[in-house]
Every structure is written in C-alpha cells, then in structure tokens.
Amino acid sequence: MEGAIKGKKTSHKIMERVKGVVDELRRNGKQPGLGIIRLGEDPDDLYYENNIKKNARKVGVKVKVMEKPCHITTDELIEEIERMNRDDTISGIIIFQPLPGHINKDQVANSIDPLKDVDCIHPLNLMKIFQGDLTGFIPCTSKAVIDILIHNNVSLEGKKVVIINRSLVVGKPLAMMFLEKDATVTICHSKTKDLHKLTKEADLVVTGIGKPAYFDDKYFNENSIVIDVGMEKDESGSMAGDVDYDKVYPKVKAITPVPGGIGSITTSILLDQVVKACK
Amino acid sequence: MEGAIKGKKTSHKIMERVKGVVDELRRNGKQPGLGIIRLGEDPDDLYYENNIKKNARKVGVKVKVMEKPCHITTDELIEEIERMNRDDTISGIIIFQPLPGHINKDQVANSIDPLKDVDCIHPLNLMKIFQGDLTGFIPCTSKAVIDILIHNNVSLEGKKVVIINRSLVVGKPLAMMFLEKDATVTICHSKTKDLHKLTKEADLVVTGIGKPAYFDDKYFNENSIVIDVGMEKDESGSMAGDVDYDKVYPKVKAITPVPGGIGSITTSILLDQVVKACK
Numbered sequence: 001m002e003g004a005i006k007g008k009k010t011s012h013k014i015m016e017r018v019k020g021v022v023d024e025l026r027r028n029g030k031q032p033g034l035g036i037i038r039l040g041e042d043p044d045d046l047y048y049e050n051n052i053k054k055n056a057r058k059v060g061v062k063v064k065v066m067e068k069p070c071h072i073t074t075d076e077l078i079e080e081i082e083r084m085n086r087d088d089t090i091s092g093i094i095i096f097q098p099l100p101g102h103i104n105k106d107q108v109a110n111s112i113d114p115l116k117d118v119d120c121i122h123p124l125n126l127m128k129i130f131q132g133d134l135t136g137f138i139p140c141t142s143k144a145v146i147d148i149l150i151h152n153n154v155s156l157e158g159k160k161v162v163i164i165n166r167s168l169v170v171g172k173p174l175a176m177m178f179l180e181k182d183a184t185v186t187i188c189h190s191k192t193k194d195l196h197k198l199t200k201e202a203d204l205v206v207t208g209i210g211k212p213a214y215f216d217d218k219y220f221n222e223n224s225i226v227i228d229v230g231m232e233k234d235e236s237g238s239m240a241g242d243v244d245y246d247k248v249y250p251k252v253k254a255i256t257p258v259p260g261g262i263g264s265i266t267t268s269i270l271l272d273q274v275v276k277a278c279k
Numbered sequence: 280m281e282g283a284i285k286g287k288k289t290s291h292k293i294m295e296r297v298k299g300v301v302d303e304l305r306r307n308g309k310q311p312g313l314g315i316i317r318l319g320e321d322p323d324d325l326y327y328e329n330n331i332k333k334n335a336r337k338v339g340v341k342v343k344v345m346e347k348p349c350h351i352t353t354d355e356l357i358e359e360i361e362r363m364n365r366d367d368t369i370s371g372i373i374i375f376q377p378l379p380g381h382i383n384k385d386q387v388a389n390s391i392d393p394l395k396d397v398d399c400i401h402p403l404n405l406m407k408i409f410q411g412d413l414t415g416f417i418p419c420t421s422k423a424v425i426d427i428l429i430h431n432n433v434s435l436e437g438k439k440v441v442i443i444n445r446s447l448v449v450g451k452p453l454a455m456m457f458l459e460k461d462a463t464v465t466i467c468h469s470k471t472k473d474l475h476k477l478t479k480e481a482d483l484v485v486t487g488i489g490k491p492a493y494f495d496d497k498y499f500n501e502n503s504i505v506i507d508v509g510m511e512k513d514e515s516g517s518m519a520g521d522v523d524y525d526k527v528y529p530k531v532k533a534i535t536p537v538p539g540g541i542g543s544i545t546t547s548i549l550l551d552q553v554v555k556a557c558k
Contacts, residue, residue: 123406130409131402131447158472166458168410175454175466179445182470184477187454191461193437198463 004249005227005256007144007264010151014268015059021275022060032278033062034118034271035090037080040070045096048267052094055267061274064090074104078111085113091278092118094270097169118273120173129173132180137273142174144265145206145227146181148256154204154225156181162199164188164242165208170229174206195219212240217251226255229262239263283528284506284535286423286543289430293547294338300554301339311557312341313397313550314369316359319349324375327546334546340553343369353383357390364392370557371397373549376448397552400448408452411459416552421453423544424485424506425460427535433483433504435460441478443467443521444487449508453485474498491519496530505534508541518542 022032034056038045049065056063064087066080077099084093093116099105109121117125120137128136149156161183165171175185186202188195190209199205199219206227207215212234220226230242241258249255256262301311313335317324328344335342343366345359356378363372372395378384388400396404399416407415428435440462444450454464465481467474469488478484478498485506486494491513499505509521520537528534535541 123403123410126409127402127406130405130451158470160472172409172455176451179466179468182468184465184467184471186463186465187458188463189458189461191437192463193439 002254005148005152005225005254005261007148007256007261010148011265011268013151014147014265014272015055018061018268018272018275019059021279025275025278026060030278031062031089032060032092032275033064033090034274035084035087035093035116036063036065037077037084037093037095038065038067039072039077039096039100041067042096048096051267052270056271056274059271059275061271062089070100072103074102074107077103077108081108081111085111085116090116092116092270092274094119095121116277118270118277120273121169126168126173129176132176134177134180137276138177138269139169139173140266140269140273141170141208141229141262142177143269144262145174145229146177147269148227148262148265149204149225152254156183156204159183159203160186160201161204161206162186162188162202163206163208164192164195164199165206165229167208170208199224207242209242211242213242213244215243216247217244220248220252222251222253224252224254226252227262228256228258231258231263281533284427284431284504284533284540286427286535286540289427290544290547292430293426293544293551294334297340297547297551297554298338300558304554304557305339309557310341310368311339311371311554312343312369313553314363314366314372314395315342315344316356316363316372316374317344317346318351318356318375318379320346321375327375330546331549335550338550338554340550341368349379351382353381353386356382356387360387360390364390364395369395371395371549371553373398374400395556397549397556399452399552405447405452408455411455413456413459416555417456417548418448418452419545419548419552420449420487420508420541421456422548423541424453424508425456426548427506427541427544428483428504431533435462435483438462438482439465439480440483440485441465441467441481442485442487443471443474443478444485444508446487449487478503486521488521490521492521492523494522495526496523499527499531501530501532503531503533505531506541507535507537510537510542 114122114124120139125137161178163171166189178185196219204225208229210232228241228243234240239259393401393403399418404416440457442450445468457464475498483504487508507520507522513519518538
C-alpha cells in the first residue's frame, strides 16, 4: 500500500456486502432498521444523520430518528432508549455523542439492549473487545481503522503501532484490536514525552487528538503508514485531520486523507453492524 | 527508589490498614469472610491457600474453603459459586486459576456476584478498569505492581512503561492503570520484534512471561526500573522470576526480586479487597 489510502474503496466493498445481506434478509421476511437518537440540532449531528440516511437508503436499511431537546433528563432519555429496545422494527440503535454534560453517560450506556448496540457503548460489548473477541459490535471508528488496513493488505503481525488517543471509544479498543492482530502497541496521549521519537520509530501511527494539522513530517519516516482519525474544522472552517497532509504525504509510505479517509468508512461499518444485529 | 524493591514493606503497610478496618467492622458487628473455591489439590494452589489463611488469621478475616474434584462440570461449579454468592458470611470469593480445560471460563466469570468478586474476574469489574475507574476490584497482581510503585514513590506521569504480557488478568488491566497514571504504555508479547530495544529505552519494564531468568542485562539500562511478575519453578525446582536477577540487579536502578517482590503483596491485596467488599 502506498500513497493516499482513500476510504472509498473499502467503504464500497462493505456497502456491497451489506446490500447482499439486506437483500437476503428481506427475502426471508426480515427488514433491518436503525434507530437514531439525537439531542438538539447540532450541525455535525445533522450532517452525520443525513449521511447515514443516504447510505442506508442505498442498501435498504430503514432509519427511524428520535429527536429530543438537549435539556431532556437522563431518565427521560433512558425511557426513549428502552422504547427502541422493545421496538421490533429497530435492529440497531445509535445515540449521537457527545451527550450534554448533565446526562449520566454510564446509565445511558447500560440501558441500551446489548444486542442492538451497533455503536458499541454497552460495557458488555466493549468488554468483549478487551477479552480479544472481535466477533461482536465494535466502535465504528476503531473498526474503520482495522478494516482499511485489512482491505489494503497491510500485515500487522510484529509491527510497531503507535496510537495517539486513549479514549474508551477509539484508542483503547483499537489497542486491543491491534494486539489481537499480534502488533506491538504503544498508547500515547497529552502527557507523553518525546512523542515524535516514538512515532518516528513506529511502522504505523494512528492519530486521534482533534488538533488540525498538528503533526508535520518530523513525526514520521519514509516507511510510515499514517492513519488519521482526527476530524475537526480548521481556521478556514473546512474539515481537517490531525496530520498536516500536504507536508506529510510526500514523506511517508502511505497516509489516509481527511476528508475521504477513515470518516468515509464509519457509516458503512455502522450499517454493517445494523445488519449483523438484524441477523 | 534504588536497588532491590522488596514487597514486604508494601505488604506490611497494606496489612496494617486492613487490620484497622477489620477491627472497626467487627466493632460494628460485621465479620469479613473470604470464600475460596479450589478444584483438586495442585501444590501451588495449596501453597497459595495456606498463605492466604495465615495472613487472613493475622488481620481477622475468616476463610471458608470449598474443595471440589477437578472433574466437576461447569454447571456444578456455578452452583457452588451461587451458593457462596448467597452466603452472608462470605464477603468475597476467589476461584483458584487456571481452571481445567473443560470448564467454561466465561460462564464461571459471569456467575460470580460482582460485589463479591475480589479477584476481579467478572466482566463488569474488569470493564470498570478499562473505563479508567480504579475504585472497584482490581486483579491482585496488577494492583500489586501499581501499589509497590506508589509505596516507593515512583512517579509515573510521562514515563515510558513497557509491559511484556497481554493477558486479561495482568497485561491489559495493568496497561489501563498505567495510562490512568499518565504513563506512556507499550504492550509487548511473543510476536514483538526487537524486544530488547524497546525495553532498553523504557523507564520502567514489567515482565510477565513465565520463563525463568529469560531477561538478562542487555534488556535494560542503568536507569531501568524492573518489575518482575513472573513466578515459576526453575530447573532446580526453586521459585524464579522472568529476570536473571543476579546479572540484572547490579546494572539497573531498581528491581523486584522473586520471591519476595510482587508475589509477596498479592495476598495482602486480596484481603484488602475482601474488607472492601465487606464494607
């Protein structure tokens, strides 16, 4: 794999497979459905929602959106989740994150039916990943990273992987997945010293810090594979990753662009997991 | 901290604290009790059991042992666990590991009452650690490593830690705990390449591979802190760690011996968690 690693091809492959499974499910009288719970009207949420709807339509997954005000209480939100848990037309549920500060996230995560938890927030589903079992639901961004590497035939065994993110939805599950693929994994964060030395010596670097164009070419070497899961608006208001793409692209072996990299796969992975939940 | 890091002092501190809490609990009419489930009569198990009994007596924790034959079925074992779950005189339960191959480990782990799970095998308790919450039960060996470092005033923030073990009871929870202390963590294993380069560049190395005297001085530098959680019989039949102690001791900043290091703390941590469960 060399140059720009675009997400489109991987996404396309996943979407094709999903469509095939949906067609088969429908022949057997089953209709996969995704329930979205969205609080308020954050533009990023609306953008993601539209993207999901557009792609769901392509493969034949039905989408039901439950919109609630941001000032909803934890109990009221859990009631909505439980309603979706009981709704037979909904195979999978996603609750858009981040939730407002006053919501008890643990209670919310625990209230979703683990069998419908396609965004993988329930402790039981996360736990499976830490146990090394990757057959269940997986947080979409983490799965997108592994899938793009597999689809591009990047071997991971014995490779030095550096992950710059220690969150429960990206860095930690990703570390477990790389370990499962027999890579040697280093987890870095804001308190890490001499970060550029660690990244420069790695075979593969995953960045997820949310600072536009933070990493320039001094962080990498000519054999680096760089996976950028950052996605935020830069000063000019356009979507940017953590890596200074123009500077880094000519100096490394391969890199995922933003937009058009990891972000373009996550929706297809979400739909893939909805179909899995329906089966 | 320099030279040999013995476990005795740390263990003594924990035992003193535990005794204080037991005395107080008793004054309030509560008696902490530990239930041990042991299959067969493995000499290592019997040694551990006697060690637990001896130390439990010192601090006033009651111990009840349930011995069952190795050919017990999973269902029968779960019945025993559930009996202990219901037994009010038992605050905490430990099931000696490893269990025979025919036993379904997942079912066993899920059957223990999470509130009595002092050896931390239930997914809900492990999950808390991955969520960065260290207030619950923690696998005793992992906690022993962190406790000995804290008691010896080793600062962990920004330190490069290499862990050579990726199991669910040692390497993975330990990695999460070091992350929580703001260390940069690398998880290594049998497929890791150039291991000696990684360990030599680390500030702190935790070994847990179960091969007597495998690591010699070429794996470390003069500032290395080495924590040896290996514990196995060497050719002569005596207890040995993963590190060739005699060769490494003079060449590093500090190292835990085997025996007398991490292993000597785990029992006191187990009792500490029994008392916590009783509270």
